[in-house]
Amino acid sequence: MKVPLEFAMQWFKVLLNLFHYSNKWLNIGLKCVLTWQFSVFANGTKKMVDFLTSRTFASYTNYAPSTNQQNNTLASLATLKRYSQDQKYRKQLTREADANARDGLLFNVKESVPELRMTERRTFMGLCCQNCTFTSRESLVKKTTENLALINVLNHEVAFKSGFLSRTFSHVFQVSQLKRYAFPQVANLVLRDDRVKKAVERVAVQQLKDSDSTEDEFYQELIKKNQARAKKLVSDMRSTLSDFLLRFTSWILYKLLPCFMNSVVVHPGQVDMLKQASKTNLPLIFLPLHRSHLDYILLSFILLNNDIRSPLVAAGDNLRIPFFGSLLRGLGAFFIKRRIDPMMGRKDHVYKAVLHTYMNLCLRSGHNIECFLEGGRTRTGKPCMPKYGVLSVIVETFMDGTIEDALLVPVSLNYEKLIDGNFIKEQLGEPKKMETFGDALKGIWHVLNSSYGSMRVDFNQPFSLRELIKTFDQNNKISNPNVSARVLKSNPSTNSLYGTDVVSEEHKSLVENISKHVIYDCAQSTSVMSTNALAFLLLSKFRQGITLQKLVVAFEDLKKDLELSRRDVGFSGDAVDVINYAVELLGPALVKKEKLNGEDTIKPIAILPNVIELSYYSNSLVTHFALESVIALALSVAEIRLNTVSQDDLMENALELCSFFQYEFLFCKPCQNLEMVITSCIDDLIIRKEIFLPEAESNELVRRSRNIARQFEDDDEEEPFQKLYKINTSKEAMENVKYMAHILMPLIEAYAITGFTLETLVQRQLLESELVASVLKEMKEQLATGSLNYDESVAVDPVKNALKLYQKLGILECHQEGKLRLYYLKEAYDNSESVKLFYNKVNKYRTGNLLIQ
Numbered sequence: 001m002k003v004p005l006e007f008a009m010q011w012f013k014v015l016l017n018l019f020h021y022s023n024k025w026l027n028i029g030l031k032c033v034l035t036w037q038f039s040v041f042a043n044g045t046k047k048m049v050d051f052l053t054s055r056t057f058a059s060y061t062n063y064a065p066s067t068n069q070q071n072n073t074l075a076s077l078a079t080l081k082r083y084s085q086d087q088k089y090r091k092q093l094t095r096e097a098d099a100n101a102r103d104g105l106l107f108n109v110k111e112s113v114p115e116l117r118m119t120e121r122r123t124f125m126g127l128c129c130q131n132c133t134f135t136s137r138e139s140l141v142k143k144t145t146e147n148l149a150l151i152n153v154l155n156h157e158v159a160f161k162s163g164f165l166s167r168t169f170s171h172v173f174q175v176s177q178l179k180r181y182a183f184p185q186v187a188n189l190v191l192r193d194d195r196v197k198k199a200v201e202r203v204a205v206q207q208l209k210d211s212d213s214t215e216d217e218f219y220q221e222l223i224k225k226n227q228a229r230a231k232k233l234v235s236d237m238r239s240t241l242s243d244f245l246l247r248f249t250s251w252i253l254y255k256l257l258p259c260f261m262n263s264v265v266v267h268p269g270q271v272d273m274l275k276q277a278s279k280t281n282l283p284l285i286f287l288p289l290h291r292s293h294l295d296y297i298l299l300s301f302i303l304l305n306n307d308i309r310s311p312l313v314a315a316g317d318n319l320r321i322p323f324f325g326s327l328l329r330g331l332g333a334f335f336i337k338r339r340i341d342p343m344m345g346r347k348d349h350v351y352k353a354v355l356h357t358y359m360n361l362c363l364r365s366g367h368n369i370e371c372f373l374e375g376g377r378t379r380t381g382k383p384c385m386p387k388y389g390v391l392s393v394i395v396e397t398f399m400d401g402t403i404e405d406a407l408l409v410p411v412s413l414n415y416e417k418l419i420d421g422n423f424i425k426e427q428l429g430e431p432k433k434m435e436t437f438g439d440a441l442k443g444i445w446h447v448l449n450s451s452y453g454s455m456r457v458d459f460n461q462p463f464s465l466r467e468l469i470k471t472f473d474q475n476n477k478i479s480n481p482n483v484s485a486r487v488l489k490s491n492p493s494t495n496s497l498y499g500t501d502v503v504s505e506e507h508k509s510l511v512e513n514i515s516k517h518v519i520y521d522c523a524q525s526t527s528v529m530s531t532n533a534l535a536f537l538l539l540s541k542f543r544q545g546i547t548l549q550k551l552v553v554a555f556e557d558l559k560k561d562l563e564l565s566r567r568d569v570g571f572s573g574d575a576v577d578v579i580n581y582a583v584e585l586l587g588p589a590l591v592k593k594e595k596l597n598g599e600d601t602i603k604p605i606a607i608l609p610n611v612i613e614l615s616y617y618s619n620s621l622v623t624h625f626a627l628e629s630v631i632a633l634a635l636s637v638a639e640i641r642l643n644t645v646s647q648d649d650l651m652e653n654a655l656e657l658c659s660f661f662q663y664e665f666l667f668c669k670p671c672q673n674l675e676m677v678i679t680s681c682i683d684d685l686i687i688r689k690e691i692f693l694p695e696a697e698s699n700e701l702v703r704r705s706r707n708i709a710r711q712f713e714d715d716d717e718e719e720p721f722q723k724l725y726k727i728n729t730s731k732e733a734m735e736n737v738k739y740m741a742h743i744l745m746p747l748i749e750a751y752a753i754t755g756f757t758l759e760t761l762v763q764r765q766l767l768e769s770e771l772v773a774s775v776l777k778e779m780k781e782q783l784a785t786g787s788l789n790y791d792e793s794v795a796v797d798p799v800k801n802a803l804k805l806y807q808k809l810g811i812l813e814c815h816q817e818g819k820l821r822l823y824y825l826k827e828a829y830d831n832s833e834s835v836k837l838f839y840n841k842v843n844k845y846r847t848g849n850l851l852i853q
């Protein structure tokens with residue numbers, strides 16, 4: 001009896017193994033056949049079949065290129081060749097990873113994808129600020145961190161124990177092994193809080209006064225009405241974070257993500273810092289830049305699978321749509337109003353008290369929180385200026401002693417290809433469409449049937465909120481010794497940002513500084529993807545097209561340049577392969593590849609509307625080079641004598657440009673001095689770009705020019721010392737100046753034409769939508785006549801920012817009523833001459849001497 005049983009067991013095992021491997025190879029075969037057919041429908045169906053039958057999608061990326069990789073590489077023979085070479089390498093890596101897994105190193109899986117060699121040593125970005133958070137910077141990071149290889153979080157499978165069941169159902173096994181966290185639900189405590197009770201009473205008293213009634217009965221009715229409203233607000237806001245739902249979604253994501261992404265790459269050193277930070281039991285506040293709806297999904301996914309407590313995420317209430325809203329709620333979303341509108345001319349005290357109390361209770365009960373400071377996805381590819389509401393609550397929770405400290409974690413995410421929408425319509429003036437259930441379904445189906453390359457997540461080093469505030473406080477005291485109220489005080493009753501009507505200027509600037517610091521840090525630690533680099537080079541340097549050979553040289557130079565400034569890139573390998581790959585990903589609507597005179601030539605589609613999308617990719621690098629471009633533009637309009645320019649002149653122009661673009665870029669951290677940052681950027685240009693000659697030569701020039709000045713002016717008075725920069729007039733250096741200046745030229749054009757269109761406001765007023773539409777119309781007309789050079793200047797975002805700037809500069813006035821904004825000119829500017837004078841102030845940067853030579 002025993003023998004046949006053993007025999008049967010043996011056979012069962014063999015059959016299971018056979019089923020397992022045939023399934024895998026069948027899938028690969030099926031995948032290849034369907035891929036060759038290039039049919040969207042077939043592709044979708046295949047993915048569904050795969051999803052239902054395969055053990056795992058991620059698994060066979062260890063043995064063969066994924067569909068996406070195949071799609072991307074069919075056009076590139078060179079890359080295909082590399083795939084086959086990679087086979088051996090992959091197998092070796094799999095063996096290594098298996099070994100690691102046996103040692104219990106869950107994430108030490110090294111995986112090679114053609115675009116990114118994971119084993120290559122990378123620049124380690126994202127350490128926190130040395131000026132503001134010196135102690136935090138010394139913590140959490142190990143000396144060896146920098147040497148770790150990148151990992152693809154989708155390749156988990158090999159890291160498991162070698163048991164048959166755990167291998168076969170690896171992802172089920174993985175999610176079942178994760179650390180269990182209790183996620184306390186605090187919503188039922190909100191209404192009992194004093195802050196909410198007081199807000200309810202306050203509003204009821206106000207409503208009673210407004211009604212001219214003094215009846216107690218009516219007052220009680222108002223109290224009940226406001227209490228009911230508060231209850232509804234809590235129920236709409238609350239998150240129902242569930243451990244089971246998180247694990248289940250994680251399992252689904254392991255299956256789905258490889259359908260449309262090659263890899264999700266993180267630096268294990270950064271994950272390790274987070275793991276250590278989570279052991280401190282302080283709340284972690286994740287502050288990511290927002291590019292795509294995938295951002296929060298991937299963040300929670302990565303955190304969950306690294307045993308880090310999943311955060312509650314502040315989500316705009318536009319996402320509270322049927323089914324998906326409830327799903328997001330269960331996965332950690334708590335819903336906030338996108339805009340805290342004053343209600344009927346008054347602040348919505350009840351809402352503010354509810355939000356404040358809810359977040360307070362969440363933090364006190366140990367939840368981590370995630371908030372997208374920018375308040376929405378970037379429409380331009382550049383980081384947006386922060387919003388302060390949610391962070392101000394977190395800061396206050398610390399100030400009033402509810403929490404002892406919190407660790408802030410700036411996060412940046414970047415994608416080779418933008419996943420959800422390209423915002424072209426919005427940028428060309430069409431209103432934003434509200435999310436609906438149908439759109440969400442359509443979007444998911446579309447995503448599953450497309451290929452988006454790789455993405456990269458960079459977690460910055462967590463830093464202590466207490467330390468940061470202490471440093472700001474000390475700096476504040478040094479620069480302003482008369483400040484009586486210290487920032488770092490604990491007084492819950494008076495300090496409340498949402499609790500009181502007036503937010504003190506000191507608190508405002510504190511929250512503003514923290515937010516701007518975080519956005520700046522995130523921008524600095526965003527990895528540059530292949531598509532960013534290609535789009536940037538094409539739009540800023542080679543708008544008329546360029547041969548592949550020359551593009552390769554420029555690409556390598558750009559990569560070196562980025563490495564020198566400690567920016568990591570999200571690609572590796574031969575530049576020619578990377579370029580071909582990026583051309584494929586961007587597609588023929590954005591980049592054209594053709595043979596001209598027997599040579600491969602790449603050309604951007606630099607016309608509307610396509611160029612808006614291309615500039616989205618390029619803008620990641622525009623942000624990086626913005627200050628250099630400012631200096632080139634400043635130089636182009638500076639007074640140049642004997643090939644020298646005075647530092648004062650250069651600085652004045654540069655500061656003016658930085659102030660023009662204050663809503664476009666953060667040129668320095670709040671703890672830095674802008675003038676010093678500009679000076680050090682000029683020094684950098686002397687060394688790296690050779691636009692100015694080194695100091696020794698410049699100093700000699702200062703001496704000589706002073707002598708000449710004395711001789712001619714016959715002046716006894718000593719001239720104040722003026723540092724001069726000698727300009728390198730070589731052809732190459734001049735070309736460099738032009739190239740750098742052109743990086744910001746589309747923005748200069750947008751700002752100038754917006755200034756020009758203010759003419760239409762003379763003696764009248766316009767709604768923002770009307771004004772923006774007339775600026776866009778003017779731009780399109782100028783584009784048609786050739787007065788405007790850059791199609792990407794025609795975009796809503798810079799126009800709106802320009803209007804904000806002109807308002808700040810005191811030229812425009814804006815009257816807001818609800819969502820409507822009415823613009824009119826300030827009295828002093830309400831005539832054509834003043835508007836023209838102002839326009840010339842901006843427009844001069846379009847026609848700088850060095851640029852038209």
Ligand SMILES: CCCCCCCCCCCCCCCC(=O)SCCNC(=O)CCNC(=O)[C@H](O)C(C)(C)COP(=O)(O)OP(=O)(O)OC[C@H]1O[C@@H](n2cnc3c(N)ncnc32)[C@H](O)[C@@H]1OP(=O)(O)O
Pocket residue numbers: 246247249250253290296297298300301304313314315316319328329331332333334336337338339340341347371372373374375376377387388389390391392497498501503507508509511512
């Ligand atoms: C395992 C796998 C799972 C995977 C699956 C995971 C899924 C996991 C969940 C999904 C989750 C989705 C997530 C979506 C992502 C978004 O939906 S992003 C959009 C929503 N999020 C945000 O907007 C967050 C950032 N925004 C804010 O903080 C905004 O301030 C607010 C709160 C939205 C309000 O905006 P606003 O009305 O424009 O007002 P704002 O001028 O910012 O100021 C509001 C108040 O802030 C305060 N304030 C303003 N300035 C300052 C200052 N400088 N200092 C201090 N206080 C200030 C004042 O109290 C002010 O009130 P008032 O004094 O004016 O009355």
